[in-house]
Amino acid sequence: xxxxxxxxxxxxxxxxxxxxxxxxxxxxxxxxxxxxxxxxxxxxxxxxxxxxxxxxxxxxxxxxxxxxxxxxxxxxxxxxxxxxxxxxxxxxxxxxxxxxxxxxxxxxxxxxxxxxxxxxxxx
Numbered sequence: 001x002x003x004x005x006x007x008x009x010x011x012x013x014x015x016x017x018x019x020x021x022x023x024x025x026x027x028x029x030x031x032x033x034x035x036x037x038x039x040x041x042x043x044x045x046x047x048x049x050x051x052x053x054x055x056x057x058x059x060x061x062x063x064x065x066x067x068x069x070x071x072x073x074x075x076x077x078x079x080x081x082x083x084x085x086x087x088x089x090x091x092x093x094x095x096x097x098x099x100x101x102x103x104x105x106x107x108x109x110x111x112x113x114x115x116x117x118x119x120x121x122x123x
Contacts, residue, residue: 006048008048009047009048009049010048010101012048012049013048013097013101014098014101016048017094018046018048018049018050019094019097019098019101020084020090020093020094020097021043021046021050021052021082022046022097023088023093023094023096023097024043024084024085024088024093025043025044025045025046026042026043026044027042027043027085027087027088028040028041028042028043028056028085029041029043029082029083029084029085030082030083031052031054031074031079031081031082031083032079032080032081032082032083033074033078033079033080034077034078034079034080035062035078036062037059037060037061037062038059038060039054039057039058039059039060039072039074040057040058040059040060041054041055041056041057041058041069041072042054042055042056044071047076049076050076050079051073051074051075051076052073052074052076052079052082053071053072053073053074054071054072054073054074055070055071056070057069057070057071057072059072
């Protein structure tokens with residue numbers, strides 16, 4: 001899973017459960033959409049705004065028609081629910097994602113090198 005280089009996206013992800021979705025990158029899961037359609041596919045990317053890209057997708061619209069798609073992009077505002085696969089350890093996945101974010105944030109090590117958020121200078 002690739003961690004975003006954007007400070008804003010990392011901060012949003014770090015403070016929400018979207019890191020859980022980023023942690024299930026590569027798993028096959030079902031995404032329920034707000035218009036009552038569903039998409040079953042392999043997660044290839046999730047950003048901090050919960051935009052989800054799926055590959056090898058079986059898309060079922062609300063009338064029950066099934067379509068096979070190579071790739072599907074779902075905007076975060078259209079996501080109703082994401083099914084977390086049973087084999088995923090939620091706590092371990094969240095902790096792993098937080099470690100990745102902190103690894104990028106403190107890339108010089110703690111108290112060494114450049115910081116992402118420079119400390120404020122007091123006058």
